[in-house]
Amino acid sequence: MRSMNQQTEAVYIHIPFCTNKCFYCDFNSYVLKDQPVMDYLRALDKEMELTVKENPPGRIKSIFVGGGTPTVLKPDEMAYFLQSVKTHFPDWAEDIEFSMEANPGTTDLEKLSVMRAGGVNRISFGVQAFQNSLLTGIGRIHDTDDVYRSLENARSAGFSNISIDLMFGLPNQTVEMLSESVTEALKLGLPHYSIYSLKVEENTLFHTLFQKNQLPLPDEEDELNMYLLLMERMREAGYKQYEISNFAKPGFESRHNMTYWRNEDYYGLGAGAHGYIGRKRHINIKGVTPYIQAAQAGLPRLESYEITHEEAMEDFVMVGLRVLDGISRSRFAQQFDASLDDVFAGPLGRMTQRGLLESTDEGYKLSSKGVLFGNEVFAEFIGSLSAN
Template identity: 70%
Template sequence: MIHRQETPEAVYIHIPFCTNKCHYCDFNSYVLKGQPVMDYLDALEREMEHTARLAPPGQIKTIFVGGGTPTVLLPDQMASFLQRVRTYFPLTAADLEFSMEANPGTTDKEKLLAMKKGGVNRISFGVQSFDNSLLAGIGRIHNTDDVYRSIDNAKSVGFDNMSIDLMFGLPNQTVEMMNDTLDKALALGLPHYSIYSLKVEENTLFHTLYQKNQLPLPDEDDELDMFLLIMKRLKAAGYDQYEISNFAKPGFESRHNSMYWLNRSYYGLGAGAHGYMYGQRHVNIKGVQPYIDATRAGLPLLEQYEISEREAMEDFMMVGLRLLNGVKRSDFHKQFGVELETVFGSVLLKLLDKGLLQRTADGYSLTEQGVLLGNDVFGEFLSPVSN
């Protein structure tokens, strides 16, 4: 498999600190107050050094800094962090995409300048909604004024490649409220929008409320109507739905996330980060202090395991079909040395018969109905669990 030889061209780095924990969030994140931020950045540097020595990077094409909220770092901390990244993962590619997640209200001009000077050239703002009552209801501490101010600040220091995340299916959200949010979001004229449905995850406040029947979610019909509205509005505004939840103007697709969807290898650094290198996936230790301590002895691994050829093939199909262009036979053959239909012929025929997949010039993609039932499609490629 190509994954056993491929040196990653993508880097994910996790900053686990945030101003507060949102009610829906199950990410590995911790409230900033009292956290050893500089000790964590020192630990990150140790992990970068260990990683770069064991798996020397070639030319890096994408870097993504997520969290948590990376932009809770102070300007001097941000500058220090980005200098360390450049030391171990040189920013030499002419078309490098260097993205950072940001929360509205945490990006003043001084911090944005530190980000830009440090090599960041793309910002993804976690907006979620343009309805202040909904924002309060999901535990966000920003309001719509913060969104406008943050985007204006970013533009003023020279950022033009920006994205915002929105959510639908939120408690008490109506189709009309979603439409109003889309009005305001599209009025910004940004090159990229990510729009996800709420998932009630375990170990969140929302899960606790859901278990008590105290979470007023929209019904399935309204949630479907929201998704249909989103696709209609974004298409009419000139955005290509290149992935189930992502919309972009031509040339502004997220190239880092596309590495995941194309099942490519990537470095994963930081507390709780996931990585995929040389046919092995790993997960790092999650706690901040345990992570810091572990880096003093070597790589801060919680677990590491080899991906079998069959698992890699299943992953290829499940993540690749999220892209609206679908999967290519040629890519499958390049990665695995066998024909796509030889491995998944019966599943493909079944999904073609159901009208959930369609043939393309070099493979298969979701139909319009398949986009709406994506999880059902992806599940078909999983091997049955044996007892």
């Protein structure tokens, strides 16, 4: 386990531009048309420079570029951006995982080749479904033909570590439709799949429709059956469910996401990005132009705040339990110089008694029932120490 003085080894970078805004999306993203893209990338370069001056990096083990849709950058913009990353974070682990999110239809062979040459070695496509009617219904602009073409281009550019995202609980989606999507996804033979349930977030078109009772979502029983089906199908196909929503072949688990789930430090760069270094969290200014202006004057922070010892312990448990191997007593002791069982005796006891958690040789993990009611388990730990 890292010590408080260890240098940061993980980097998140936010590219906030999209071709359009999906109906369910509440991420900090903006439609690309007429945006000052190069000014943004120069501001991002400046933030990287100031960040590493304040907190020098260690050997970087993972970089994750999210959005938005990072692959809307043109090849020359992409090359500039990747050179900035390499300039300010030059010391990479030999087995670095360098991931970039992509939307099918925004990645031709030229752009993918620029990405690969710039060090990107893992790509995650936001596919979401294999029915064009569902894709249209959630505001995606790609179709299934774009998916197959994008994957073919990625392989031609030298990518083998490829993941796709799917969603369930979508408007008008049936259990049979999800099963069909899982079948098509598994035919691709990829090493990693992320499969998330739809959350209706505020400030989205879907939230507006939901408030008006105009969003035809599957009922709770169908949504539960969708989750049970995808877990069974992925297990039968030889994929380990290593986190509530993520499935991988051995060795292809997302290393960057494991940084979050282990509550380890990471840089957060770009408009609206969150970072966590030395028990201090920050959130960057969200708007594109305000971010650009702020980065010219210094670090473009919207907010920075210390995480208390108690909050850090709660975070360790809540995010750690998302991983199906669970949380480790020894990791907890190394990070907090305290006993996991003593600190959280109450909630651990209650959740174990209810059959939602299981004690292991290492610590605790969600039971098969607990996986279905994870949010109920996590909520048990929120404020549990500050409430005492």
